[in-house]
Amino acid sequence: xxxxxxxxxxxxxxxxAAPTSRGRWLHRTLVGWGFAGPATAxxxxxxxxxxxxxxxxxxQKWNGISPAKPIGWLNYELMAQDxxxxxxxxxxxxxxxxxxxxxxxxxxxxxxxxxxxxxxVGFYRxxxxxxFVASAAATxxxxxxxxxxxxxxxxxxxxTLGLPQQQFLESQAQALMVICLIALWGQVGFTxxxxxxxxxxxxxxxxxxxxxxxxxxxxxxxxxTLPALGPVTVFTSIWQTITALQLFDLVxxxxxxxxxxxxxxxxYYVYTQAFKLTKFGYGSAxxxxxxxxxxxxxxxxxxxxxxxxxxxx
Amino acid sequence: MRRLPFSPWHLLLMPxxxxxxLPLVQMVLTAFMPDGDINRFPPxxxxxxxxxxxFIGLFTESSALRWLLNTVIVAAIAVVSQLILxxxxxxxxxxxxxxxxxxxxLVILATIMIPTQLLMIPTYVMFSRLGLIDTLAAAFVPxxxxxxxxxxxxxxxxxxxxxxxxxxxxxxCSTFGVFWRVVLPLAKPALATLTVFTLLGxxxxxxxxxxxxxxxxxxxxxxxxxxxxxxxxxxxxxxMAGNVVATMPLIIAFVVAQRQxxxxxxxxxxxx
Numbered sequence: 001x002x003x004x005x006x007x008x009x010x011x012x013x014x015x016x017a018a019p020t021s022r023g024r025w026l027h028r029t030l031v032g033w034g035f036a037g038p039a040t041a042x043x044x045x046x047x048x049x050x051x052x053x054x055x056x057x058x059x060q061k062w063n064g065i066s067p068a069k070p071i072g073w074l075n076y077e078l079m080a081q082d083x084x085x086x087x088x089x090x091x092x093x094x095x096x097x098x099x100x101x102x103x104x105x106x107x108x109x110x111x112x113x114x115x116x117x118x119x120x121v122g123f124y125r126x127x128x129x130x131x132f133v134a135s136a137a138a139t140x141x142x143x144x145x146x147x148x149x150x151x152x153x154x155x156x157x158x159x160t161l162g163l164p165q166q167q168f169l170e171s172q173a174q175a176l177m178v179i180c181l182i183a184l185w186g187q188v189g190f191t192x193x194x195x196x197x198x199x200x201x202x203x204x205x206x207x208x209x210x211x212x213x214x215x216x217x218x219x220x221x222x223x224x225t226l227p228a229l230g231p232v233t234v235f236t237s238i239w240q241t242i243t244a245l246q247l248f249d250l251v252x253x254x255x256x257x258x259x260x261x262x263x264x265x266x267x268y269y270v271y272t273q274a275f276k277l278t279k280f281g282y283g284s285a286x287x288x289x290x291x292x293x294x295x296x297x298x299x300x301x302x303x304x305x306x307x308x309x310x311x312x313x
Numbered sequence: 314m315r316r317l318p319f320s321p322w323h324l325l326l327m328p329x330x331x332x333x334x335l336p337l338v339q340m341v342l343t344a345f346m347p348d349g350d351i352n353r354f355p356p357x358x359x360x361x362x363x364x365x366x367x368f369i370g371l372f373t374e375s376s377a378l379r380w381l382l383n384t385v386i387v388a389a390i391a392v393v394s395q396l397i398l399x400x401x402x403x404x405x406x407x408x409x410x411x412x413x414x415x416x417x418x419l420v421i422l423a424t425i426m427i428p429t430q431l432l433m434i435p436t437y438v439m440f441s442r443l444g445l446i447d448t449l450a451a452a453f454v455p456x457x458x459x460x461x462x463x464x465x466x467x468x469x470x471x472x473x474x475x476x477x478x479x480x481x482x483x484x485x486c487s488t489f490g491v492f493w494r495v496v497l498p499l500a501k502p503a504l505a506t507l508t509v510f511t512l513l514g515x516x517x518x519x520x521x522x523x524x525x526x527x528x529x530x531x532x533x534x535x536x537x538x539x540x541x542x543x544x545x546x547x548x549x550x551x552x553m554a555g556n557v558v559a560t561m562p563l564i565i566a567f568v569v570a571q572r573q574x575x576x577x578x579x580x581x582x583x584x585x
Binding site: 131 | 333439549567
């Protein structure tokens, strides 16, 4: 033990005599881990440990009860030939490509509007933010009601406007789009608030100087505001992409993956494989695949933002 | 205050605000609506009369009250535990000098990248071996501490000036005394942020209780609602009453503490 300690510590010349310094060192370590230990142990025990274990499980054929059978990388090889997984990946990608740009565009637009000194701003902000607090379960049930083909409000509105009735969540072609709309309803409040904070951080004198130099409102937005929002945009893009890739709750509480698998997402697929069909090994492999893809996309976005000279991280 | 001229931005904001708020208004109205109003064609937005059948049905035909109590227990344990454990760990990593501190903090940071979906399967196996599956503990143990919480508190403590703590220590305060009596009272904004996030996360969590709990008397309110949808998908006033019960505590908390809430979102959003 003493050797280990000796290697780690710088020479303790400024400290008191040797015996008390050893005692004080031990005391400090105990106090330090007394503070940091319980939370660290919980976090490690509930994330690092299961993450490593999940990798081991992903190399097995295991239903959780009978003995696990080691099969190497077979689960990962099976993933490439699984048409249901490919469909789930496709749905998740489509959802992400719809959801992320829309939530960023809407968030920025609404934040710019809310940043104007107009009446009712507090009311507007509250309205737009409140859905963010509602749970996915409640949102899903409410959406099933609003988009109910027979007596839902959405079709009532279409009828009033003289437009044809829709099947919404019960249509294979529309269900994913409708889920995307519902997700936007719940999530835009978050991007709005983040952008609003970033807008309020832009120094007023820079905007005024640009106005003095004869720039019109659009030019100020294009050349002053938009570049200043770059770092926040990188942050929200990454955040919303991760959220979108992990879509599960809303699907579970609206369509349960249907109709005919049209809204099956990757995490929904992991859930059914692992906990409905008890394929723990295969489920873990798919989850690892998603983790790896998320990591690559996140790193890619950070590298891209660095290249574009946006100081986000 | 001078009268502001009408701004064209209202033309964007008013419809959007209504689009965001009206579904929630309809949720509340439907909860108080007689079934006849809901099932008629074309459907009504305003109820012909207000009645409590939805709520009565919710509380007599299901264990919603029990689920609500379970959710309150889970959320309360999660919040209290995170406030204590994460602020202590955050303080340790920010201010104390001890062996293994850097390594420990790096490990914590690394876990932020790990998505919860990856952890579900081994956590389920681990919990079932510990006998935690189908207990309320299964729902709250994953919320007892979080890497995000430790990180948030550490960043906050680093931003505090150290002089106050030095003064207290010279006056003979123990390390824990300094933390408890001097530092923690200054950390209210960060503690409020942590409370909001833990409350939102633990109250609204669906996928983990879905996996870990199958005993109906141990359901959280979200799990009960999600399950309703399969079994009572035409009893809309009951479903909406359930929605009201499940969302109103957080919505009221949000409206009351709106300023803190928004500050929280931006604090964590930009600096987290």
